[in-house]
Amino acid sequence: MRTTVMLSIAGMLMLPNAGDAQILKKLEKKVERKVNQRIERTTDKAIDKGLDKVEGSVKESAKSKKAEKTNSPISPTMGSTGNYASSKFDFVPGDKILFYDDFEQDAIGDFPVRWNTNxxxxxxxxxxQDGKWLKVPDNTISFPETNGKLPQNFTIEFDLLYPVSGQRPPVTFGFSEVSNPAKNTIQHKNIFYFLIPTSVKQFIGYSSSLYSGRENTMEWAVDKMKGKKIRASIAVNGNRIRLYMDEQKVFDLPKGFDNNAYRNNFHFRASPLIPKPTDAFYISNLRIAETGKDARSTLLKEGKYSTSGIYFATGSAQIKPESHGVIKEIADVLKENGDIKIEIIGHTDNVGTDPSNQKLSEQRAEAVKTYLSKNLKIVEDRISVSGKGASEPVADNSTTEGKSKNRRVVFVKK
Incomplete structure (x- = not known):
């Protein structure tokens, strides 16, 4: 545009007496300056108008979203923020619990009985935060004693937290060899790990060997997660491994678990990359479970599907977001088979009185029904609910694993 305008104006001001080239040259320069100034003023005005329009749109959009959030209904089954898990969150916990520990049976100040460390x-x-947590200090490897190799298909879930203040070591968790799986002896070489360097860089990554120089990373807002409980979920299916942080799928590696040695051990490590850290990171509610029959085939073929993979807040019927994948599987069965009706039966462990557990089991069954109807569009008339409290345990309530198995939801085809 500038070139075209300059040529047009210069042609209009061409002098009849061309002998005074110097004067013409000065005039051309003066014209060029004036044109440039006018163009810049015009351009600035156009940009300002455009920015005003965009800014106005952004403000209106923000107001609209704020109003939408304010006016959106919050049901008892929703999280404290009023948000359900993303529909893209496809993680489904394994149904056969191999190891579970919330540290409730360990004394404050002790190292947990069922774990090992170097x-x-x-x-x-x-x-x-609620509950008890294991503090993993600098340059320390800690891992649960699972007493045997991990199966071909399994899931691992745990709560992770690192503090707001203090110099924190990078968080490492993943899989490594042990020199004697039967005795759970520790071998320091890490074969596979995920890294969240809370004080180094804002990224999360993985590698096939520690400090290999072949790490693969992606940006991760580490600082924004300080002081917040993160739910980490890992799914291994044969050679495929997927990592979720809260409801976000971070990595999906089709061949990431191609070495059988990875199945020897799962560990946590506070990596010694930061000189003299003043704090640690913390973990709780570790659940390792084998993936067996899926909800679809079990419910259709056997008429009954039981799962301990639907999680509720302690002593509450509030469904946690990480339960979405399991409930969605049930919804898919109902959508594909329009003539099927189901009964949802809630069960609890033996913590609390019989009347309170009975009421809680009924409320949890009702919460799952509400989730299916309101969020996954299943007609309520197809679902009935009941509760059994702690009256029908499937495992020993004197152990942590037993309690976690007894806290379950059963779906029965009608």
């Missing part, structure tokens, strides 16, 4: 660590409570 250094130190202790059970603590945190002001901002």
């Amino acid at each position: 250094g130190s660590g202790e059970i603590v409570t945190l002001k901002s």
Whole structure:
């Protein structure tokens, strides 16, 4: 545009007496300056108008979203933020529990009985969080004693938290060899790991060997997660491994688990990349489970599907977001088979009184029904609910694993 305008104006001001080339040259320069100034003023005005329009649209959009959030209904089954898990969250926990520990049976200040370490660590409570947590200090490997190899298909879930203040070591968790799986002896070489360097860079990554120089990373807003409980979920299906942080799928590696040695051990490590860290990271509610029959085939062929993979807040019927994948599987069965009706039966462990557990089991069954109807569009008339409290345990309530198995939801085809 500038070139075209300059040529047009210069042609209009061409002098009849061309002998004074110097004057013409000065005039051309003056014209060029004036034109440039006018173009810049015009352009600035156009940009300002455009920016005003965009800014107005952004403000209106923000107001609209705020109003939408304010006016959106919050049911008892929703999380504290009023949000359900993303429909893209396809993680489904394994149904056969191999290891579970929430550290409730361990004393504060002790290292957990069912774990091993090459250094130190202790059970603590945190002001901002419920329950007990294992503190994993700098340059320490800690891992659960699973007493055998992990199966071909399994899932691992745990809560992860690192503090707001203090110099924190990078968080490492993943899979490594042990020199004697039967005795759970520790071998320091990591074969596979995920890394969240909380004080180094804002990324999360993985590698086939520690410090190999072949790490693969992606940006991860580490600082925004400080002081917040993160639910990490890992699914292994043969050679495929997927990692989810909260409801976000971070990695999906079709051949990432191609070495059988990875199945020897799952560990946590506070990597010694930061000199003299003043704090640690914390983990809780570790659940390792084998993936067996899927909900679809079990419910259709056997008429009954039981799962401990639907999670509720402690002593509550509030469904946690990580339960979405399991409930969605049930919804898919109902959508594909329009003539099927189901009964949802809630079960609890034996913590609390019989009347309170009976009421809680009924409320949890009702919460699952509400989730299916309101969020996954299943007609309520196809679903009935009941509760059994703690009256029909499937495992020993004196153990942590037993309690986790007894906290279950059963779907029965009608």
